[in-house]
Every structure is written in C-alpha cells, then in structure tokens.
Amino acid sequence: MTLLEVEDLNVFYGDLQAIFGLAFSVAERESVALVGANGAGKTTFLRALVGLIDGKQGRVRFDGRDIQDTPAEHIARLGLGMVPEGRMLFDTLSVEENLLMGQVSRRSGAWTLPRVFDLFPALEERRNHLPRQLSGGQQQMVAIGRALMCNPRLLLCDEISLGLAPVMVEQIYGAFKNIRKEGTALVLVEQDVKRAAGATDRIYCLLKGRVSLTANAGDVSVTELTQAYFGM
Amino acid sequence: MKGIAISYAVTAALLVAGPWLLGEGGLRFATECLLILAMAQMWNLLAGYAGLVSFGHQVFVGIGAYGLFLISDTLDLSPYWVLPIAPLACAVVASVIALPLFRLREAYFSIAMWVFSEIVAALVTKAAWLGGSAGLPLRSSRLLDLDWFEPVLFWIAGGLALGTIGGLFLLMRSGFGLGLMSVRDNDLAAMSVGVDVQRNRFIVFVLSAAGCGLAGAVSFLGNLYVSPAAAFDVNWVVYMMFIVMIGGIGTLEGPIIGTVIFFGLRELITDQLGYSAGWYLVALGTVAVIVMLWSPRGLWPPLRDRFGLKLLGVGRTAPTAPDVPPLAGKVGQLG
Amino acid sequence: MAWIETLVNGALLGGLYGLLGIGLALVFGVMRLVNIAHGEFMVLAAYLAVILVGLFPQVHPLFVLIPVVIAAFGVGYLYQAVIMNRVARAPDPLAPLLLTFGVSIVLRNLMVEVFGADVRGLQLGELSRASIRLFGLSIGVMPLLTLVAAVLLFLLLQWALKRTSFGRIVRATADRRDIVRLFGVKPDLVYNYVMGLSLALGAIGGVLLAVRSSFTPFSGVERLLIAFEVVVLGGIGSFWGALLGGIVLGMAQLAGLKWDANAGLLYAHLLFFVMLLIRPAGLVASRA
Numbered sequence: 001m002t003l004l005e006v007e008d009l010n011v012f013y014g015d016l017q018a019i020f021g022l023a024f025s026v027a028e029r030e031s032v033a034l035v036g037a038n039g040a041g042k043t044t045f046l047r048a049l050v051g052l053i054d055g056k057q058g059r060v061r062f063d064g065r066d067i068q069d070t071p072a073e074h075i076a077r078l079g080l081g082m083v084p085e086g087r088m089l090f091d092t093l094s095v096e097e098n099l100l101m102g103q104v105s106r107r108s109g110a111w112t113l114p115r116v117f118d119l120f121p122a123l124e125e126r127r128n129h130l131p132r133q134l135s136g137g138q139q140q141m142v143a144i145g146r147a148l149m150c151n152p153r154l155l156l157c158d159e160i161s162l163g164l165a166p167v168m169v170e171q172i173y174g175a176f177k178n179i180r181k182e183g184t185a186l187v188l189v190e191q192d193v194k195r196a197a198g199a200t201d202r203i204y205c206l207l208k209g210r211v212s213l214t215a216n217a218g219d220v221s222v223t224e225l226t227q228a229y230f231g232m
Numbered sequence: 233m234k235g236i237a238i239s240y241a242v243t244a245a246l247l248v249a250g251p252w253l254l255g256e257g258g259l260r261f262a263t264e265c266l267l268i269l270a271m272a273q274m275w276n277l278l279a280g281y282a283g284l285v286s287f288g289h290q291v292f293v294g295i296g297a298y299g300l301f302l303i304s305d306t307l308d309l310s311p312y313w314v315l316p317i318a319p320l321a322c323a324v325v326a327s328v329i330a331l332p333l334f335r336l337r338e339a340y341f342s343i344a345m346w347v348f349s350e351i352v353a354a355l356v357t358k359a360a361w362l363g364g365s366a367g368l369p370l371r372s373s374r375l376l377d378l379d380w381f382e383p384v385l386f387w388i389a390g391g392l393a394l395g396t397i398g399g400l401f402l403l404m405r406s407g408f409g410l411g412l413m414s415v416r417d418n419d420l421a422a423m424s425v426g427v428d429v430q431r432n433r434f435i436v437f438v439l440s441a442a443g444c445g446l447a448g449a450v451s452f453l454g455n456l457y458v459s460p461a462a463a464f465d466v467n468w469v470v471y472m473m474f475i476v477m478i479g480g481i482g483t484l485e486g487p488i489i490g491t492v493i494f495f496g497l498r499e500l501i502t503d504q505l506g507y508s509a510g511w512y513l514v515a516l517g518t519v520a521v522i523v524m525l526w527s528p529r530g531l532w533p534p535l536r537d538r539f540g541l542k543l544l545g546v547g548r549t550a551p552t553a554p555d556v557p558p559l560a561g562k563v564g565q566l567g
Numbered sequence: 568m569a570w571i572e573t574l575v576n577g578a579l580l581g582g583l584y585g586l587l588g589i590g591l592a593l594v595f596g597v598m599r600l601v602n603i604a605h606g607e608f609m610v611l612a613a614y615l616a617v618i619l620v621g622l623f624p625q626v627h628p629l630f631v632l633i634p635v636v637i638a639a640f641g642v643g644y645l646y647q648a649v650i651m652n653r654v655a656r657a658p659d660p661l662a663p664l665l666l667t668f669g670v671s672i673v674l675r676n677l678m679v680e681v682f683g684a685d686v687r688g689l690q691l692g693e694l695s696r697a698s699i700r701l702f703g704l705s706i707g708v709m710p711l712l713t714l715v716a717a718v719l720l721f722l723l724l725q726w727a728l729k730r731t732s733f734g735r736i737v738r739a740t741a742d743r744r745d746i747v748r749l750f751g752v753k754p755d756l757v758y759n760y761v762m763g764l765s766l767a768l769g770a771i772g773g774v775l776l777a778v779r780s781s782f783t784p785f786s787g788v789e790r791l792l793i794a795f796e797v798v799v800l801g802g803i804g805s806f807w808g809a810l811l812g813g814i815v816l817g818m819a820q821l822a823g824l825k826w827d828a829n830a831g832l833l834y835a836h837l838l839f840f841v842m843l844l845i846r847p848a849g850l851v852a853s854r855a
Contacts, residue, residue: 052748052749071748073753082749088743088746090739091742092738092741092742093738093742101739101747101752104747104751105750105751150750283661285661285664332843338660339603340601343603343791343792344840344843346792347795347796347836347839347840348840350836351833351836354831355833358833470668470672474669481661508680510677510679511676511680513673513676517672517673520665521650521670524654524666525650525666528662529659
C-alpha cells in the first residue's frame, strides 16, 4: 500500500523555482533515503510536503487523502511527522516539555513519554534541562522524540546526522531500528550516501530540484550514485 | 530628470503667485497643508528611510515654536529673522537625546520618544517663564507687517515644503541616501559593505527633528500664540503618521498623496458633512488601518506599480516584502 | 512618617501598574508586538464597567469585573483575528506598530464621541474610603486589595504559562511559530487567545485604576506609557520584574505628587528616562 504519493510537484520561493516536476512515493512501513548535494532541494521538498511552504503545485496524497492544499497543522494530525533540519527545538521549554509538544496533535499510538525515554535514556536524566544545556546529539534525540510523540505513520528526518559525533550518529541510527519496529515509515534526508543506503530500502537522489535516480538500496552501484549525485 | 525639473519650476511659480490666486481663507488653508506636508516628509524621512518610527515628533513642533517665541521676544527681533533658531534648537535637542534613545530598537524607540515628549510638555507646562499652561503670545508680532503676514507665511511654508521634497530627492540620490536605503532594506548586508548604520540614523534623526521644528515654528507663528497643550499635542505626530501610512512610507510621493487625502477627508467630514473633529480622526484612522491591511507600504507603491507611474523616482524603490515563508528565510541553505 | 506612608501607598499603586504592564509584556513576549492600543482598550473596559454599574445599581461594583473581563477577552480575540493576524507575519516590523497606533487613535476618538470628554470614575462607596492602620500608617483598604489581586493574578498567570499545556503551547509558539505547526498547533489561534488574555488582564487593571483615579477617553495614552515603562524597567519579558517596575514607578509618582501637587506622571516619566540612561543593559530584550 502506498502511504505517500507525490506526482509532478513544483515548489516555488516567490519567482524562484526550487523543485521541478518531482515524483516520489513511500509505501507503508517502508524506509526511503533522500540524498543529494547541497542546494538540490531536499529540505525544500520536505517542507513543502508538511505544508510549511505555500508556493507549491502538483499532487500530494498521504494515506489516500489529497494534502497539497492542507495547512501544516492539519497535515501533522494526519500522521505525517517531521524532524526539521537544525532540530528547531523550543528553546525556552524543558526537554520534557519539548517532547510533550508532540502530544498536542492528540494522535494515540505506541509512542508515549516513557517509551521515548526508553528509546533515549539520556533524555530521561535531563528531562528538566533546557535544550541549550544538551549536547548536539541529545538535542537531536529530543527532536526525534518530539516527532515520535505525534505517533506519525511517516516520519521525515532532515539531516539528522549533520554535525554530530560519529558515536552519536551510531546511537541515533540504532534507534531507527526500534522506530521501524512500530511500523513507522521513514524518509531520511542524508548527505552521507553510504549510511543512508545502509539504513533504508530505497534511495532517491535529487539533483537541482529533480529526481536524478531512484533505486533499491541494495542494487545501486557507487558509480551510478555518484553520477546522480553530482550530475556528471 | 528634465520633467521633474520642469514640474518643480512650475510648482515653484504657482507658489509665488499663490497669494494672488487664492483668497484669504484659501491662503491660510494652503499654508496649513504645506506645513503638514513638510512635517510628514520629515517623519517619513525618519521612519521610511531610517526605519525609526517616532511617536514623539510633536516635541520638535513644540520646541521649534517655543524657541521662536522665546528668542524673538527676548531679543525683540522680527520673528522672520529668528526662524532659523527653531530648527537649530531641535537639532541640538535631537543630538542629545539620540544618545540614550538609539540604544532602543523598534517599538521601544518609538515609545521612549513619546515619553520624552511628555516630559518636555510637562516641564513646559510647569515653567512660569514660558507662560505655564496658558502659553505665550508673540509680543514681537508688532514688528510684523500684518498686510503681508499671510502671504509671507504662505511663501515660507511653500518654500519649506518644496525645499524638503527637493532636498530629500537630492539626498536620496546621493551616496548617503543609497547607504540609507540599503540599511533600511538589509541592516547586515549594508554594514558588511561599510555603511555606518548608527551614524546614518543619527544624521537622519537630527535632520528630521530640525525640519519638524521649523514647520512647527512657522505654524505657531501664524497663530501668534503658543500653548503647551497645542504645541506638544500628540495629534501632530498622528497627522504625520497617518499621512505617511496612507500615502506610502519610504517614498517621496506618498506623503503628497497622503496630505491630499488627509485634507480632502477633513474638508469633507468636518465642513461638508458637519461632523466633529473626533469623527474625522475616527474616519482617518479607519482609512489608515484599512490601507495598512491592504497594502502595508501605503497607496503609492501599488499605484506606481499598477500604472507604471514615475513622479519622483529616486532610482531605487522601497522593497516589497519578499513572499518567502519565515522558515525558508535562508534560501541559501536549501537542502 | 508621612513620607513612608507615601512610599507604601506608591508601592500599593505599583502593584496595579504592574498589572497594566503585564498584558503588554505578554503580547510582546509571544508575538514580538507592542500593542499601542493597549491603553485605549483599558479605558474602554473602564467605560464598560461604568455603564454596567449604572445599569445594575443593586450589584456590587466589583462584580461587574466579571462581564467586563469576559468582554475584553472576546474583544482581544477578535482584534487579533480580524486585524492583527493579517500583519503579524509581515517581515516589516513597522506595519504592526503603525497598525496598533492607528487602532488606538480610532478607539480614543470613538470614545470621545460616544462617551464625551467628561471625567469619569468608578465609585465603590465605603470601600473606596475605607482604610486600616498598620504600624502607625494609614493604608487604604482598596489599594491593599488591589495589590493583593495583582500578586494573585501574577501567580495565576505564571502558573498557567509554566504548568498547563496551554501555557506550554504559548511558550512554544513564542519560540518558533512555524515549528509548532508540525505538531498541529495553529499559531494564529494561539495569538488570538494571547491577545484575549492580554486585554482581559488590561481590563482588570483598567477597572481597578478607574476606581482609584478618574479617567477620560484620553487616559489611554497615560496608561500605555505607564505599562510600557513598567515593562522596560522590569526587564522585558520578566514577570516579577514588571511588578517591581510597577512598584518603583508608583513610588516615584506619589513621591513626586507629594513634592509637587500638579506633577502628574512627570516624575514617573523622568525616573524611567534616567533609568534608560544609567541602566541600558537591563533594557535589552530577553524572552518571557
């Protein structure tokens, strides 16, 4: 069953077009990597999906429903969650309060505060800390936990390993195994192509706002990927 | 450029001939319009080009007026010769208060200016040597030729309005003006290319205060009488602001259009329809609010764009807000 | 002794001033917006109270606070929904500032035309004049009650913002108005509630101030300036700072009036300006 289906999506910033006729799909329980160079339009694409960018044309279906014109706050309630680039935590809220913001959408499911603390034990000890008192990796855990608290059917993760220590990246990617066990579908935006391919079923590569390659993660060769990545 | 020079010359000629073209009532009215226009341009210079919204510009109207009355009476000099004192006094006051006020940003600057104005108004009201709350008559008015009083005031007002517009026009075409507008459009970028933001703001603030002071002095010279309630009336800044808001902030043409609407509406509501000044302000404020909601930069920018008009184009136009959602503000970092 | 009494009374008045400031600070903290019309809305609430007291003379005047506060909340909600949300997202900070100023002028002159420019006040009968003796000082019962009410409201507001899920949503929206949308929160709706709350707090301040001193349609300016000074003196965004700022201003005003009977708010304004000169570091914005 297809969970997310995007056809012929164009996204604009004013007069500037960032995404050109994009087609994209994610099946239920599937995990997809979205790779591409800086400026390829990955973040723009995710933000357009969740409704944070208004200037978009095309067809976006989520869970059988057209959502291209749905405002972000309603899309969230349908079960499309996002871990935004740069984490974007609420700076004046404690770790626990940040996580509880995920509950505002009132979606029930497997993810509750205790479950998130099980997944990331480091957060339980620091539940009353402010985000700025945490390490970058711990902040990323809060961002992921906050999105999980919405119990999304599809979770979009934007550059979650950016700027983190390798050991932290390992921990976070380890958590994805547990997340997928709950049946959550995933889209991972990554710069690290190898890591992305290792953690997912399928790969999309974006180049200048267009899909330059889609392949099963196991089948794709390094040469193909490099070509699609740099457009050579 | 040539067209602008010609229309400028025609306007100047009309102003010279004004006293013979307009009746006595018309002349007074025209004088008032021109003075308010000059004040609005000065407020616009500060808000539209330097991004500093002042809610206390009435203080400069008052200081200009009191400065003129005090010096003219003390030295027993014709008020015409003392007029330059008014902008000078305002410039000095502005330079001094700029120091604490420039530490504040946006609304905090705006209201602190207002508080300053209230303080000065209260001190003047309490000062017996300034006539207290009753105010001062212009004793040196006996030195004036009253036959020519109204025409001369009209000429001064006309010169002031034309001078401010011409001066601003030239200023905005100069390197200083370009620097100013680049600061307004993008603080950081302008600073990184070496525009001294605080210095520019300071100069504009002082100029704006001086211009308002001169217009205020001429206005109260026309009344031959000044009182603190009238001179420091918050409505002065309300008028300036509404004119600029309605006409178009950060443009030279905007305040002209705004002044026409301001007085047109006043004549319509208070004169033709016979409503009170309070209702007039209600109507004016409603118009301003609606214009703001419809076009946050006032009437002139959309009119200009729609009809391709160019009256006093200064090479660069005020920026329209880019249609970029806040989250996507950093377009350079598209993933 | 007389001076101590003056200072104590100033502190009591200051509690009320803190209340004037807190509504303004709340809106600024959440939306980065200074609502210039805040003072006019307070005066409007006072007029509504006067009208209700006139209509229902058998009801104790303090009970009219309930309908007035509810009405103020509704007005604030609509004000934000109909007018302010349209410019709240404008990248140009001038637009909301000018807009609220425009609204304040419209309201002020509407009140002049509808209610007239006469001086009004709210009489509480015995309660207005009652006083008690404490440590040899004569202290008005009503000012004392006002301070207690102000402190209780401060505590209540702080509890609501820190401990309830509504407060959490408000603070999260203040932090990142776009990201909250990812969790199903509509920022415009949050703003509506916050403006409603702000004007409800303003209404309480406006009515209690009308009990203390008379007012006209032009009193909104004074109330706004006091509210603003309270917020800036207390350190922008700090709740208890606002209460402290209010107390300092109240003392300055009453001490000034004792010194010079027709000084009005001059000494409060002067104190504010001097503080601006000597303590600018405390004036830099931080968040609620």
